[in-house]
Every structure is written in structure tokens, then in C-alpha cells.
Amino acid sequence: MTNDRKYAAIVDVETTGLSAYSSDIIELAAILFSYDPNTGEVFQVIDEYCGFQMPSAPINSHITRLTGITNEMVHNQHLDDDKIRDIFRSASGIIAHNASFDRSFLIQRYPELADKPWHCSMRSVKWKEYGFFNKKLTTLLDGHNISREHAHRALDDVQATLDLLQKKNPSGQPYLFEVMKRKMGKPASSKPKASYSRRSY
Known part of the structure; x- marks a missing residue:
């Protein structure tokens, strides 16, 4: 049994x-948890946050159909930046599924996150070698056999990602161990993607 303990955040x-550069965050969720860097074992959830942000322009109907988030839900809502910064400050690394997307938005609002180690749960695991036909979170x-109430809702996706990373690969290691072994490079200029669905959910 090891006493090593680190903290990471899934966002x-x-x-x-x-x-x-031209779109807005409308919902953000983050979970801070402790884990053993030698094994990838998750110890416990330390903190979590989820909140809405009213965008600079109304949410279009396509995004509402995809996420279920309406203009009424975000009206006069604001992210708790102090709480969010506290979570990120406590984390030695930040994880997201298709992290380049989430990172590009987050460093616009929280520039200090550009210097944090980022890890991608989509690209850092050999999902196809393990028999999965794609890397989408839903797949x-x-x-x-992990269920979530709503796809494209931030807290549900974060909680489901944490559950997924506690499952084990064919070698018997938690997927989290693989994810934390690989850091993303420093962000380059953000380029729009071809479709919202390519966020890999």
C-alpha cells in the first residue's frame, strides 16, 4: 500500500x-479527486462544481436540441470563477475527453490554465486496440455499462468520465493510469472544428 497521493480535476x-474566440461557455462542470500516481487508483472525490453562464448572444436551437440547455436556464447566470479557480489550483493535472476543445475555451476565461498539465481521456488510452470501434464517450x-442521465450536460459527462477512468484495461490497470502518463503539448492557436458532434460524445 502506497501513501502517495495526487489531485486531478476532470472538466x-x-x-x-x-x-x-467567437463562442461562449454556457455550462461548466469540474470534479477534483485524489488518486495514486503509481497505480491510477482513485481515492476519493474532494470537491465538485457545476454552473451556468449567460452567453453574449442567445443560444441557438441546434445547441438547445443537443444539450437541453435553454436560454431560460442560463438567464442571468454566472460561473463562480473563484470556486472554479480553487478547484483548478488544487489539481496537479486537468483531464477532459477531447481535451483540446475544452482547453481552448477554458484558457480564454482562465489564462493561467495554459500552464497546467492537460491530459486527454480520448487520445491517451489505446481504445481501438482494446476493441472499441471509436473513441466517443458514448461508445x-x-x-x-456506465449510464448517464444526460449526454452533453457537463456534470453528467464529468461524472461518467471519472467512472470510466476507474475501469481497468486488459493489463489490469485503471485507464486513469494511462491518461496521467501522457501530457498534451502546449496549446497552439485554436481552429474551429467541422461540426459540434466531433466533440466525441
Whole structure:
């Protein structure tokens, strides 16, 4: 039994579009948890946050159909930046599924996060070698019999990602161990993606 303990945060954002320069965050969720860096074992959830942000322009109907987030839900809502910064400050690394997307938005609002180690749960695990036909979060959750109430809702996706990363690969290691072994490079300029669905859910 090891006494080593580190802290990491899993984060997800829902947005009004694809570009971090022209679109807005409308929902953000983060979970801070402790884990053993030698094994990838998760010890406990330390803190969590989920909140809405009213965007600079109304949410279009496509995003509402995709996420279930309406203009009424975000009206006069604001993210608790102090709480969010506290969670990120406590984390030695930040995880997201298709992390390049979430990171591009988050560093616009929290520039200090550009210097944090980022880890991608979509790209850092050999999902296809393990028999999954794609790396979408929905595919991976279904393959591990993990349920979530709402796809494209930030807290549900974060909680489901944490559940997924506690499952074990064919070598008997938690997927979290693989994820934390690989850091993403420093962010380059953000480029819009072809479709919102490519966020890999």
C-alpha cells in the first residue's frame, strides 16, 4: 500500500459553438479527486462544481436540441470563477475527453490554465486496440455499462468520465493510469472544428 497521493480535476464545458474566440461557455462542470500516481487508483472525490453562464448572444436551437440547455436556464447566470479557480489550483493535472476543445475555451476565461498539465481521456488510452470501434464517450460508456442521465450536460459527462477512468484495461490497470502518463503539448492557436458532434460524445 502506497501513501502517495495526487489531485486531478476532470472538466467539461458546453458551449454555444465551436470556436473559443467567437463562442461562449454556457455550462461548466469540474470534479477534483485524489488518486495514486503509481497505480491510477482513485481515492476519493474532494470537491465538485457545476454552473451556468449567460452567453453574449442567445443560444441557438441546434445547441438547445443537443444539450437541453435553454436560454431560460442560463438567464442571468454566472460561473463562480473563484470556486472554479480553487478547484483548478488544487489539481496537479486537468483531464477532459477531447481535451483540446475544452482547453481552448477554458484558457480564454482562465489564462493561467495554459500552464497546467492537460491530459486527454480520448487520445491517451489505446481504445481501438482494446476493441472499441471509436473513441466517443458514448461508445466507451456503453462498452463499460456506465449510464448517464444526460449526454452533453457537463456534470453528467464529468461524472461518467471519472467512472470510466476507474475501469481497468486488459493489463489490469485503471485507464486513469494511462491518461496521467501522457501530457498534451502546449496549446497552439485554436481552429474551429467541422461540426459540434466531433466533440466525441
